[in-house]
Amino acid sequence: MIAPASRRLLSTALLPPVLAVVLVGVLASCAGGTGDVAGRSFVATDATGHELAAGSQVVLAFTEDSVGAQPGCNSMSAPATWDDGTLRLTGEMRSTMMGCADELMAQDEWFSALLRAEPTLTLDGSTLTLTAEDSTVTLVEQD
Structure with a gap:
């Protein structure tokens, strides 16, 4: 004892x-480091700066060194970094070139511009927020 x-x-x-x-x-x-988004995908639930097209789904996915998006019509991807809390495309964004309804094409253009604008990333559990000068998008992790 x-x-x-x-x-x-x-x-x-x-x-x-x-x-x-x-x-x-x-x-x-x-x-709340953003390095842990690799291997995860998120779907938009809310946006400011752009009204999400009715019935559309905006999806953002991360690998170890790239980001991919499906903002409503076309699929796009680019090599990227985000470890410092800012999403930076480090190479050319590639995209499919499908023709879609005008509102979906406008949403593709808006989301592509948002990704190129070096938005800040804030991860809170399964909720990811992208914030750029004129837009904010809230996304939740997909199962």
Whole structure:
């Protein structure tokens, strides 16, 4: 059995390392880093700066080093980085060239411009927010 004085000494000796581990965990969770979006896809639930076309679905997907989108008509993708909380396309955006209804084509153009505008990314659990100068899009993770 450990004497009470020894227990106090032992517990105060362990306190700094335990606090350090807890602090690291708290800081990591608060950082909300966007590096963890790789391998995940999200669908838009709300947007400002553009009215989402009725019946359309805006999807954004990430791999380790690229971003892909299906904003309503065409599919597009580009190499990208986002580890600092800003989505930056690091190469040419490629897109299919399907003809669609005018409102879907306009939505493709708007979303493509949004991705090129280097939006900030904020990840809160399964909710991702893209924010650029004139637009904000809220997306939730797809199953």
